[in-house]
Structures are given as C-alpha cells and as structure tokens.
Amino acid sequence: MEILKTLDLVKHYGAGDNAVRALDGVNISVQSGEFVAVVGTSGSGKSTLLHMLGGLDRPTRGKVFVADNDLFSMNDDALTIFRRRKIGFVFQSYNLVPILNVYENIVLPAGLDGGAADAEYISSIIEALGLADKKNSLPNNLSGGQQQRVAIARALSAKPAIILADEPTGNLDTKTSGEVVLLLKMMNERLKQTVVMITHNEEIAQTADRIIRIEDGKVV
Amino acid sequence: MINVANKRIIRTLAFRQIKAGETRNLFAIAAIVLTSVLITAVVTLGFNLMDANMQMMMKQSGQTAEVSFQYLAEDEAARIAAHPLVKEYGISKYIGFASGDEWSQTPLEIRTADAKHAEFTFSTPTAGRLPEAENEVAIKSWMLDALGLPREIGAAFPLSFMIGGTQHNLSLTVCGIWEDDYYIHPYGTAYISGTLADKLLAGTDIEESRHNGTYSGVIQLAANLNGRQGDLQGNLDKLTLEAGLDAELTAPRVNYAYASSASDTGTIAAIVLILVIVLISGYLLIYNIFYISVAMDIKHYGLLKTIGTTRAQIKRIVNIQAFIFCLIGIPIGLLLGYLLAVLLFPLMLAATTLDASLSTSATNPLIFLAAALLALITVFISCNHPARIAGRISPVEATRYTAASTQKRTTKSGYNGASVARMAYANLFRNRKKTIITLASVSFGLILFNVVFTFTNSFDVDKTVAGFIQGDFLIADGSYFSGGNSYYSPTYTLTEEAIEKLAGLDGAAHVAEVYHEVAEGQTAGAGTPVPALTYGLDEHWLDILEGNVVAGVFDRGKFLSGEYIVIGADMQNSLSVGDTVNLNFKGESGGKQYEVMAKVDYSGAVNVLSAKYITGAGFSAYLPETEFTALPKANIMSATVIADGGNAAWLGENIKAVLAGIPELDFRSRTDYEAEMENSNRQIAFVGVALCVIILLIGVLNFVNTVITNILSRKYEFAMLQAIGMTARQSKNMLVLECVYFELIAAAIFISVGYGASFGIVRLLAENTAAYTYEFTALPFLFCFPLLGLIAFALPRQIYRGISKNSVVERLREIE
Numbered sequence A: 001m002e003i004l005k006t007l008d009l010v011k012h013y014g015a016g017d018n019a020v021r022a023l024d025g026v027n028i029s030v031q032s033g034e035f036v037a038v039v040g041t042s043g044s045g046k047s048t049l050l051h052m053l054g055g056l057d058r059p060t061r062g063k064v065f066v067a068d069n070d071l072f073s074m075n076d077d078a079l080t081i082f083r084r085r086k087i088g089f090v091f092q093s094y095n096l097v098p099i100l101n102v103y104e105n106i107v108l109p110a111g112l113d114g115g116a117a118d119a120e121y122i123s124s125i126i127e128a129l130g131l132a133d134k135k136n137s138l139p140n141n142l143s144g145g146q147q148q149r150v151a152i153a154r155a156l157s158a159k160p161a162i163i164l165a166d167e168p169t170g171n172l173d174t175k176t177s178g179e180v181v182l183l184l185k186m187m188n189e190r191l192k193q194t195v196v197m198i199t200h201n202e203e204i205a206q207t208a209d210r211i212i213r214i215e216d217g218k219v220v
Numbered sequence B: 001m002i003n004v005a006n007k008r009i010i011r012t013l014a015f016r017q018i019k020a021g022e023t024r025n026l027f028a029i030a031a032i033v034l035t036s037v038l039i040t041a042v043v044t045l046g047f048n049l050m051d052a053n054m055q056m057m058m059k060q061s062g063q064t065a066e067v068s069f070q071y072l073a074e075d076e077a078a079r080i081a082a083h084p085l086v087k088e089y090g091i092s093k094y095i096g097f098a099s100g101d102e103w104s105q106t107p108l109e110i111r112t113a114d115a116k117h118a119e120f121t122f123s124t125p126t127a128g129r130l131p132e133a134e135n136e137v138a139i140k141s142w143m144l145d146a147l148g149l150p151r152e153i154g155a156a157f158p159l160s161f162m163i164g165g166t167q168h169n170l171s172l173t174v175c176g177i178w179e180d181d182y183y184i185h186p187y188g189t190a191y192i193s194g195t196l197a198d199k200l201l202a203g204t205d206i207e208e209s210r211h212n213g214t215y216s217g218v219i220q221l222a223a224n225l226n227g228r229q230g231d232l233q234g235n236l237d238k239l240t241l242e243a244g245l246d247a248e249l250t251a252p253r254v255n256y257a258y259a260s261s262a263s264d265t266g267t268i269a270a271i272v273l274i275l276v277i278v279l280i281s282g283y284l285l286i287y288n289i290f291y292i293s294v295a296m297d298i299k300h301y302g303l304l305k306t307i308g309t310t311r312a313q314i315k316r317i318v319n320i321q322a323f324i325f326c327l328i329g330i331p332i333g334l335l336l337g338y339l340l341a342v343l344l345f346p347l348m349l350a351a352t353t354l355d356a357s358l359s360t361s362a363t364n365p366l367i368f369l370a371a372a373l374l375a376l377i378t379v380f381i382s383c384n385h386p387a388r389i390a391g392r393i394s395p396v397e398a399t400r401y402t403a404a405s406t407q408k409r410t411t412k413s414g415y416n417g418a419s420v421a422r423m424a425y426a427n428l429f430r431n432r433k434k435t436i437i438t439l440a441s442v443s444f445g446l447i448l449f450n451v452v453f454t455f456t457n458s459f460d461v462d463k464t465v466a467g468f469i470q471g472d473f474l475i476a477d478g479s480y481f482s483g484g485n486s487y488y489s490p491t492y493t494l495t496e497e498a499i500e501k502l503a504g505l506d507g508a509a510h511v512a513e514v515y516h517e518v519a520e521g522q523t524a525g526a527g528t529p530v531p532a533l534t535y536g537l538d539e540h541w542l543d544i545l546e547g548n549v550v551a552g553v554f555d556r557g558k559f560l561s562g563e564y565i566v567i568g569a570d571m572q573n574s575l576s577v578g579d580t581v582n583l584n585f586k587g588e589s590g591g592k593q594y595e596v597m598a599k600v601d602y603s604g605a606v607n608v609l610s611a612k613y614i615t616g617a618g619f620s621a622y623l624p625e626t627e628f629t630a631l632p633k634a635n636i637m638s639a640t641v642i643a644d645g646g647n648a649a650w651l652g653e654n655i656k657a658v659l660a661g662i663p664e665l666d667f668r669s670r671t672d673y674e675a676e677m678e679n680s681n682r683q684i685a686f687v688g689v690a691l692c693v694i695i696l697l698i699g700v701l702n703f704v705n706t707v708i709t710n711i712l713s714r715k716y717e718f719a720m721l722q723a724i725g726m727t728a729r730q731s732k733n734m735l736v737l738e739c740v741y742f743e744l745i746a747a748a749i750f751i752s753v754g755y756g757a758s759f760g761i762v763r764l765l766a767e768n769t770a771a772y773t774y775e776f777t778a779l780p781f782l783f784c785f786p787l788l789g790l791i792a793f794a795l796p797r798q799i800y801r802g803i804s805k806n807s808v809v810e811r812l813r814e815i816e
C-alpha cells in the first residue's frame, strides 16, 4: 500500500536571479512499512524535501499525499493537527522540549491532541528504546544518543503513518549512530512503521530497504 | 477540541516555561506591578477627588440625601416613608424662627430632627446627642459664640419665638453641639425634642401654616431612593405622583450634588487623559517584554508547532503565562498604588479649592476592581500581538540550527569595515521593531517627565498672587479671608478711622479701599430689580479696571464724574455698554441712574476688587468710591496698604498693632500669599512628578530589559566572535556603544519633541490660566541622561561578564 507520494514537487527559495531551486520536480512514492534512506550531497535539497513531506513548509508547486491526504489542501491548523496524528519527526539536533521531562516529551503529541496516550504501547516503546530508568530526567541531563532515543520514542508515540528523520545520527559518534539506526530499523520491522531517513552515511544508507538519491533538487 | 487533557498539557507547558525564565519573569512582573501601581494611584486619586468634590457640594447644599420634600403634612410624610422607592429617610419638623437681636442678621431656625435627618444634614452632634427631654436643645457650636456662651454641654440657651401669634420665651439646656462652617451656611439651627414640639404646635393648623407661609409644623423629609442613581429626577417624580402629592405645594428636590456638574466632567476628563498616558506607557513596556520573550523562544514555539501544537494552543500558552504574572503583579501593584494615592491625596487636595478637611480616603472596593480590570486588560492587549506572533511561527524555525538572531537578516555589506563602532551601529537596528518600541517607551517617559517638570517650574507666583492681592498688605474682615472672598457679605467692621490710622503709618505710601454693598439694580425695561454687587473703588484701582476692559472704552474722567459704571463681563447679565441702570443702595424707592461705560473681565486681577460671583440673576458694578462715601453708612470690604518701599516687615508689625484693637479684622501680606501659592504649587508638583517618575521608570525598565535580553539572545554570537578573534573587551565596548547610540537618539528626540511639547503645552495653559509663564529648564535633561548613561556603561558589561564565564568552546557547545 502506498503511504506517501509526491507529485512534481517544486520548492524555490527567493525570487528572480537569486532564486534557489531547492527542489525541482520531485516524484517519489513510499510503500507502507518501507524503510527508505535519502542521500545526497550537502545543499542538494534533502532537508527541504523532508520539510515538504512533513508539511512543515509549503512547496512552490506540486503535491504531497500522506495516507491519501493532500497535505497542502489543508489550512495551517488542520495541517498541524494532521501532523501530530500522522507524522513523527526526528531531527539531527534532537529538538526535545527542554522544560519537559522524558516521559512528558514522549507523550506530548498525544497530550496536545487531547487524547490520553496508549499507556501500554508507550511503555513498550520506552522499554524497547531503553529509556525506562530515564523517564523523569530532563533532556539536558541526557547524552546525545539518549536524547535521540527520546526523540524517536516521541515520533512513535502517536502511532504515526510515517516517521521522517533528518540526519538522526548527525550529532552522534559512530557507535551510538549504529545503535540509533538499529533501533529505528527494529521499530520499522516490529511495528511495521514506515520510515524515511536522510543520511550522509553510505553505510547507514545501506541498511535501508531502498535508497533515494537527490542531486540539485532532483531524484537521480 | 477543547478538552481536559490538552488543557492540562498546555498548562504544564506554560508553567514550566515560567519556571525556566527567571529574568523574564522578573521583568514581566515588575512591568505589571509598575503599570498597576500607576493605574491604581490614578484611579484612586480620581475617585477621591470626585468624592471630595461631591462632599464639598453636599456641604454647600447642606445635605447628603439624594432627594428631599420641603413642605409636607404628617400624612403625606407617612405615605412617602412607606413607598417602596424610598430606601431610607429622615424627618425634620419646622417650628419657627427665633427673634432677638442676636438673630437679626443670621436667621435661626427652630426644628425637630430624627437621627437620620441630622445625619443627612451634617448636624449629628459631635458632642452630646439630639434632644430627648422637653427642656433640651442641640445647636451649632458657633451659636454659643454668638451669645458669648462657652461651647459646653449643659449651658442654658435662651430661645424666643412666635408660633401662631403666641410668643414663647424659653430657656433650654444644651444637650448636643455640632460644628458647622458659618461662611457656608450663615444661618443657625436649633433642634428641640418632639415632645416640646408637640406642645408648642398644639392648636396649629399645618395646612394653614403651609399656605400662609409661616410653615410651623410643616415637615421636611430627606431620603435616599432605591432604583437607578442616574435617574433621581425621574424616580422623584414617580414617587411624588404615586404618593399623591402636589409638587407645587410640597417642593420635591433632587440634591444638586448628585447632578453631575461641569467641574466633575473636567476632573473626569483630566483623569481619563492621565489614565490613557499611563496605559500607553504600560502597554509599550509589557508589549516589548512579551515580544522579546517570544522572539527569544522562537525555536521553542517552532518545535511545538512541528510536534503539532496549534496556533490557538500556543496563544494559550503565552496567555496563561501573562495571567500568572498578573496574579502576582496586580495585587502588589494595587496595594502599592493605593498607598501611593493615600500619600499623595492630601497634597493634591491642599492644592485645589476643595476643603482639605474632607475625609476622603474612600476605600471603595470599586476602585480596586476598576484598577485591577484595567491592568488586566492592558496586559492582555499588550501580549495579544506577541501571542499571535508565537502562534504564527513556522515549524521550520525548529529545524534552524543556531539559537542566535531570530529576525530575517537582509544581507548587508555594512560589516566590511568591521570596526566595533560600525558593528554597534548596525546591531542597533538589527531588530528595528524592538528598537523602535523601546525608543518610544523611553522617550515617552522622558517627554512626559519634561512636560510636567517644565509645567510646574513655569508656575508664576506673581501672576497668581495678582488674583489675591495688589499692593503689600490687605486688610479686611476675618470672613473675607476665612471663607475665601467669594463668600464675603458686607460686615461693616472696617472703619474710616482704622483706615486713617493705617494711612498714617510710617512706610505706608497709600491705602486703597474697596467699598462693597449689595444694591437693587433696575435695568431699563426690565420688571423686577435684580441684586447688584457694587464696588466703590479708590482711584488707585482704576488702572486695574482699565487693564481688564473687554468691551467699551474706559474713560477715567468720565468714570470719576460718578455718572458711569463699569460692569463685570458675565454670561448671565444681558447688559451692554451704553445701557442705563438704576442703582438703589438703601432699598428705598428712587436711587440713581448710571450709564454702563465698559465691561471688565473679573476673573484675574479684578478679583481683588470683588467678592461673590454672580450665580443667578444680577450683575457686579464698579463705581468710584465717592458714590459710597456719600452714603450715610457704607461697607468697606478691604483696604490695601501700598508700601513706600521701606521696611515692609516693620510696616507689617505696625499694621498688626493698629488692628489689635479690632478683633473682627484680619490682614495678609503679599509674602503670605506668595508663600501659600508656592506651597500649593510645590504640592501639586510633587504629585505630578511622583507619577511621572514611575512612567519614567517604566521607560527605563523597558530599556534595561531590552539590553539584557538582547545580550542573552546573542550568547552564541559572542562566543563565535570571540572564537574568531574579537576580545571580550571589544565585545563589551561594542555593547556599550550600542547603548550609547540608542541614548543619543533618545536625547535627540528628547530635545526636539520633549522641549517642543513642554513649550507648546505650557504656552497653551498659560493662555488659559493666569498662573503660568513658560520657563525653559534643562534640569530634566540633566537628571535623566546621566542616569541613562550610567546604565549604558555599567549594565552591558555586567551582563556580558555573566554570559562569558565559560570557555569559548563550552559556550559554542551549549546551543539550547
């Protein structure tokens, strides 16, 4: 089943001669349960693509469908609500809310939605990600690898249709990077969780089911 | 969408954010405290001033009750008392008026009164009580003075009067005394007991006495009504109708203290204006604090957006924080503001024409409610826009790596020189909006401070004193001074002999009199005569008269001929130059014809030559003194001694000696008046400056907050600059320079707009009131800018030291 699809996705920054064509007609499709790696040189447009896929920013032209929903036909609030229910993010710089503890960070998307989080499910992922004894810590007291695991748990917490990860290992050492990718892969397999992950690391990319290569805003 | 769970997480986020932002909280709360201090102080002062005004009017009207019926029979009074519209009432029965020499000038009314009525009419005894036994009487304290009796309970008080053709001569025992100002109510009141009244009134037909105008046994009823205060007249009409009363006969009246007067609207307008100024400065500060706070937390809000927080939820996060700050700040502000008002109010009262003895530190809960509400509204208006900005933040912001500057940077090639000075200048306008708001806030405080300071500094004692005394010493009857000359009535206490003695004193060059009589004025063609307040002027005064002519031409020779008069320019009289009037001084038929030569404005210097203002029909007329010296008996209102330039103090001593033999007379020197005016100006200046200093403080707080948050938000940038070779010293200098540039702009605004505004405003006021003449003063500038300079030099260094404790590497690392 197709869970994610783009149609002639175009994103330009600026206008006129200075315009940067960050995305230049991207058509990709991701099947449910797939683990996809996106690779490309710096400035090729990977992050821009990910922002579009997650509805964080609006494209210049083109469409994105997530679970058959046309993202950019929604207004900002509808898109925000859709995001917290259907899309999980993992960023290079973890982006945890520093004023909330680990557990609060993890259940934040569910809390914002007003629903109580599925406690059993949450504790199972906390267990699986090895965060059980860190539940009450504040993010600043955790190591980078731990913080990134919290971010992964948060992305998973709402049982999203898809997880989008932008260089999740970018700030981590090789050993920790391996662990984090392994965890992502495990979640992908165990929960049939679709994952799209940007990476610079060929080795990590090789663990994916499929690799999408981007050059100058185009899929190659 | 609104449900408990998501509310809880929003609340948690808001609370945690407060916990995390200590400096920000401190500033936000301080801002709210200052703003609500000002709001509370102004609202309290306003309320109290209006209250004092109302009390003053009640004192003048002699009543606090909202309505009263003047002439009622027993059954009518009972019907009103039983009516549901009547909330509370007091009853007083008129018995008669006293005869006897002591009461020929000042009428003395004999009445009964219940406790409520006494309370309504300021006549609850302050010593003793109202009469109960047949031989008891309660009276105003000065009535004992008039009979030469001691002010003591138990004194025997003689009372002679006629009722229905029967003469009564009683000697009653004083059982109660209360204070009353003779000059406001120049009539006596004696309360007797109901039992005595019943005895005296036996056989009196009330209906008849109401018709023949003796009014013995007729009841006055004063009442407060239920229903809307704004429609007293309507309710009174309804009450009169439903109680089946004849309005013509019973004379129902609304107390004029409750009818909002012109002076009240003036006070309200002034208070509203000050409130608006306060609200604007509070708004600028609170807005800026929240704006900066949101700008600093942009990444945080972007992240929340990414995870799926909606705009409404983010707005709520900001608003909850604002609300918590209000919960802490507003009560503190209310308390401090109230204390400030209590401190300032007596000073303010002393500087107005209101009686300083008025007991008005009214702790109306409405004051606090209004002030708290105003403060709350100000805070929510102030943080509305920042909250909206927070809600609109793009989720992509969360993915931006640096925590540094939050605004769009248009690439400027301005850094190429990269001198510290140029960088500082460029940094100043990095966030144009923030800079402009801070500049507006600081300038606003400075300008206001300057206006108020210049204003009070421009107070012109000579000009003000000119409305009270012309010359060096003013001698008149005591009542002329104690009640203010606007209550003066002829007393015949200042005599020609006394004036001759004064004129003979060493150092007295001249003594100029003003005669004053109330005559009957008959204008051509008009029916009944009207009261004419006439003044006979010494030749010395003619210059003042001439100087204030507003219509007609003043001709000295013609005026001295005694065929002409000059009249006061008044809205009420329809006389014009060239009209003839007949003035009759003795109330007999006849009198003398005069032609109106000119009209004068009698609000300024001519005030010295005048007594009561005309409030009803009538006019004031100025004549040469020869018209009065020809009368068999003429009242000299005042005598002004003009010194020959010698030792004024010695002259004053001599005048005192002359007046020692005439206890009714009193005198004031020019220096007395000057001291009095200076003092009242100082007091009003103190109130103004106190409020302005807080507004100034608001501006300074805004500046300090901007400086601190600005440096904190650039932590990363400074670490980076140091990494690439900028020394800490250079960084500090750059920050100091940024502040200095800011202050230079503020100074430019201050000098141009600030001085322009104070010049304009003082000029405007000087034209309307006689008390001010614009005078330039550099003091506000010399006071404010060294203070700001000190902040500019000390604060950035201090804050920079705080953020640069750790090594560069560590600082670059700690990005969150």
Ligand SMILES: Nc1ncnc2c1ncn2[C@@H]1O[C@H](COP(=O)(O)OP(=O)(O)OP(=O)(O)O)[C@@H](O)[C@H]1O
Pocket (backbone or CB within 6 Å): A013, A014, A020, A021, A022, A040, A041, A042, A043, A044, A045, A046, A047, A048, A049
């Ligand atoms: N907000 C923006 N404004 C202007 N240009 C932008 C913006 N964001 C990205 N770009 C430009 O778009 C292009 C693609 O950027 P993007 O961040 O997608 O690259 P990337 O593949 O993620 O690179 P990296 O591997 O370094 O993260 C770049 O040339 C970048 O300069």
Ligand SMILES: [Mg+2]
Pocket (backbone or CB within 6 Å): A046, A047, A048
């Ligand atoms: Mg990228």
